[in-house]
Amino acid sequence: MENAIKILMVDDQYENLLALEGILESPMYRLVTATSGEEALKQVLKDDFAVILLDVRMPGLNGYETAKIIRSRGKSRHTPIIFITANHQDTEQVHKGYALGAIDYIFKPVDPETLRYKISGFVNLYKHQEQLEIMVQQRTQELLLANERLQREVKQHKQTEEELRKSEGRFRIFFEKSQIGIILLSPEGGLLESNPAFQKMIGYTDEELKRMVFTEFTHPEYIEKNIELYQKLLEGEIEYYEIKKRYLSKCGKLIWGHLTVFSTRDINAKIEFVIAFVQDITEKKILEEEMVRFDRLNMVGEMAAGISHEVRNPMTTVRGFLQMLQGKDDCSRYKDYFTLMIQELDRANSIITEFLSIGRNTPSNLEKQNINFIVNSLKPLLQADAFGQGKYVQVETNKVPDLLLDSKEIRQIILNLCRNGLEAMTSGGRLIIRTYLENRKVVLTVQDEGEGIRSEVMEKLGTPFFTTKANGTGLGLSICYSIAARHNAVISIDTSANGTTFYVKFNCN
Ligand SMILES: Nc1ncnc2c1ncn2[C@@H]1O[C@H](COP(=O)(O)OP(=O)(O)OP(=O)(O)O)[C@@H](O)[C@H]1O
Ligand SMILES: [Mg+2]
Numbered sequence: 001m002e003n004a005i006k007i008l009m010v011d012d013q014y015e016n017l018l019a020l021e022g023i024l025e026s027p028m029y030r031l032v033t034a035t036s037g038e039e040a041l042k043q044v045l046k047d048d049f050a051v052i053l054l055d056v057r058m059p060g061l062n063g064y065e066t067a068k069i070i071r072s073r074g075k076s077r078h079t080p081i082i083f084i085t086a087n088h089q090d091t092e093q094v095h096k097g098y099a100l101g102a103i104d105y106i107f108k109p110v111d112p113e114t115l116r117y118k119i120s121g122f123v124n125l126y127k128h129q130e131q132l133e134i135m136v137q138q139r140t141q142e143l144l145l146a147n148e149r150l151q152r153e154v155k156q157h158k159q160t161e162e163e164l165r166k167s168e169g170r171f172r173i174f175f176e177k178s179q180i181g182i183i184l185l186s187p188e189g190g191l192l193e194s195n196p197a198f199q200k201m202i203g204y205t206d207e208e209l210k211r212m213v214f215t216e217f218t219h220p221e222y223i224e225k226n227i228e229l230y231q232k233l234l235e236g237e238i239e240y241y242e243i244k245k246r247y248l249s250k251c252g253k254l255i256w257g258h259l260t261v262f263s264t265r266d267i268n269a270k271i272e273f274v275i276a277f278v279q280d281i282t283e284k285k286i287l288e289e290e291m292v293r294f295d296r297l298n299m300v301g302e303m304a305a306g307i308s309h310e311v312r313n314p315m316t317t318v319r320g321f322l323q324m325l326q327g328k329d330d331c332s333r334y335k336d337y338f339t340l341m342i343q344e345l346d347r348a349n350s351i352i353t354e355f356l357s358i359g360r361n362t363p364s365n366l367e368k369q370n371i372n373f374i375v376n377s378l379k380p381l382l383q384a385d386a387f388g389q390g391k392y393v394q395v396e397t398n399k400v401p402d403l404l405l406d407s408k409e410i411r412q413i414i415l416n417l418c419r420n421g422l423e424a425m426t427s428g429g430r431l432i433i434r435t436y437l438e439n440r441k442v443v444l445t446v447q448d449e450g451e452g453i454r455s456e457v458m459e460k461l462g463t464p465f466f467t468t469k470a471n472g473t474g475l476g477l478s479i480c481y482s483i484a485a486r487h488n489a490v491i492s493i494d495t496s497a498n499g500t501t502f503y504v505k506f507n508c509n
Contacts, residue, residue: 004030005123006047010040010066011055011084020053023112024119037061041069044076050126051119053106056085080122082106181257181278187234187271189213189227201257201280203250219246219254221455233263234271244281246455252496256285286492293462297482300464301356308352319345354475366404371442371506372397372435374410382418382433390427393418398436403506409483416476417446417502423469424450424500440508447501458495480504 007029009020017033024031032047034040037060040052052070056063063083070076086108104122106115175182181198185191191209199206202217215223222245229241240262247255258279266272319342325331326338379395386393414433421431429449436443453461460466462481467474484491489506 004028005050005126006030006032007051007053007119007123008032008034008040008043008047008049009053010034010037010058010063011053012036012058013055016055016084019110020115023110023115029123037063037066037069040066044070044073044079048075049079051080051082051122053082053084053119056083056087080104080125082118082122084108084110181280183209183214183276183278185214185274185276187274189215189230192273198278201249201255201278202247203253208250217247217249219248219455222246229261230274233261233274253494254282255280256282289459293481294485296463297478297485300478301482304352304356308356312349312352315345315349351473351475354473354479365406365408367407368402369405369407370402371400371405371410371444374405374407375414375433375435375444378411378414378418382415382431386422386431389422391422391425392430393422394430394432396432396434398434400435400437400442401508403442403487403508405487405506406483409486413480413483413504414444414446416480417504420476421446421448421450421500421502424448437508438505442506442508444504444506445501447499449499452495452497452500453493458493461493 005028007024009017009024009031010033011017011020012035014035017035021031021033032043032049034043037058040054041061043049044052054063054067058066061069063085067081067083070079070081080103082104084106104118106118175195178195179197181201182195183191183198184193190213194206194209199209202209204212204217215227218226222243226243226245229238229243232238233241240260243259243261245257245259247257249255258281259276261274261276263274264272322338322341322345326335326342331338375395375397379393382393418431418433422429425431425448431449432445432447434443434445434447457468462477463474464478465474481491484504487506489504492503492505494501494503
């Protein structure tokens with residue numbers, strides 16, 4: 001009977017209560033009786049009722065007064081009340097005083113059917129309400145839990161977002177401020193992002209780079225090897241690779257880069273992007289080449305000094321005899337041959353002299369003088385030489401300070417560089433010789449309009465006897481490098497399909 005529905009019956013007449021009990025008797029109900037309004041209130045305080053049957057006329061608290069108090073209490077505010085009355089006037093009063101809430105009447109003598117019917121109606125309502133309350137409670141509980149979970153998730157989300165923001169910030173600083181070039185590439189080789197160091201190195205802006213693939217600014221010589229390694233990386237054959245390659249900057253300059261290249265994959269092991277760290281090693285490479293050239297010069301110098309003496313001695317003897325025979329009457333019909341033989345010997349001798357000068361590393365006759373004077377004194381000679389070949393020589397000297405120079409050697413540098421420039425051009429070409437001051441250095445440049453120097457030739461420049469010309473000795477540039485070294489000057493080259501410029505930079509003393 002624990003779950004039985006409680007019904008309170010209030011009547012001052014005990015027999016009336018008994019009659020009601022008789023009518024409503026059921027295992028579904030627990031019937032509680034009260035014989036006065038006061039007793040009824042006590043019961044209402046103790047228990048929760050599905051419905052209250054209330055006699056209107058009672059001594060002490062009558063039915064209305066009792067109902068009023070019941071209604072004023074929070075818990076029983078909505079408990080349905082059925083008034084039992086013998087009088088229709090009573091019902092009007094009920095309407096006046098208690099228009100709200102579930103209220104009904106039943107007239108004496110009580111009709112059992114009507115009463116049972118009304119009670120079951122209210123009981124059903126009560127049951128529904130109870131179920132509804134349970135549901136509302138459950139739902140509220142669920143909602144509370146969901147809300148708590150949501151709040152936790154929001155907090156966690158915010159934390160993750162904050163951590164991400166911080167880590168992104170740290171990465172940005174590293175990316176933006178790094179002295180090493182960093183680029184992010186798509187698997188197809190397109191540039192997704194580049195940092196300022198890389199943009200500075202290559203001369204293109206971020207926007208320009210974003211429309212390019214890496215092969216567009218890689219020197220053609222390195223493209224094939226680079227693509228091969230890139231493919232291996234994408235296929236997972238290698239985890240990373242390193243390559244030293246040349247880039248072609250926007251203004252056509254060649255830049256040496258040392259690259260370390262990695263790939264990053266998403267959770268499905270699919271390549272997301274490729275990241276490359278690029279170190280500019282141009283200066284290092286130039287220095288290395290310079291060192292190699294220097295070593296070669298030293299070696300050749302030593303060799304030259306060793307053998308030239310041995311070669312020159314017999315040559316002097318041969319020349320002496322030839323000269324003697326040339327003067328003899330019996331040999332007069334061979335005079336022209338003797339002259340030719342002596343000339344050839346002299347030519348061989350002068351090559352040995354030039355060759356020897358490569359190995360020398362002490363400056364010869366240094367005098368304070370102006371390079372412009374030397375350049376201008378050579379001008380007529382060079383112009384006449386060029387004119388004969390249908391080419392032009394232009395001289396542009398700017399004011400430069402005096403330097404300690406060996407005039408014979410400087411003449412030789414200028415002549416060798418000009419001869420190479422003129423030989424590189426077809427007729428109609430123009431050669432420009434300039435002098436100017438730049439960053440406290442006096443610069444001498446010789447610029448031609450030839451076809452430029454291919455990279456395999458570039459690597460060998462300055463090696464004694466290296467020539468691409470049928471009649472060249474391959475000593476011209478070696479001599480230039482050795483003279484420059486004796487003057488503490490540095491030679492650099494800019495070359496493209498439109499021509500070549502040689503720079504000789506002297507330190508101001
Ligand atoms: N201005 C230039 N343009 C194109 N190629 C050049 C230029 N200067 C030098 N070279 C290349 O460098 C090579 C070496 O030059 P180098 O002056 O040492 O010897 P050479 O000119 O061949 O002979 P020579 O000893 O008569 O000067 C040349 O054969 C040529 O291929
Ligand atoms: Mg030459």
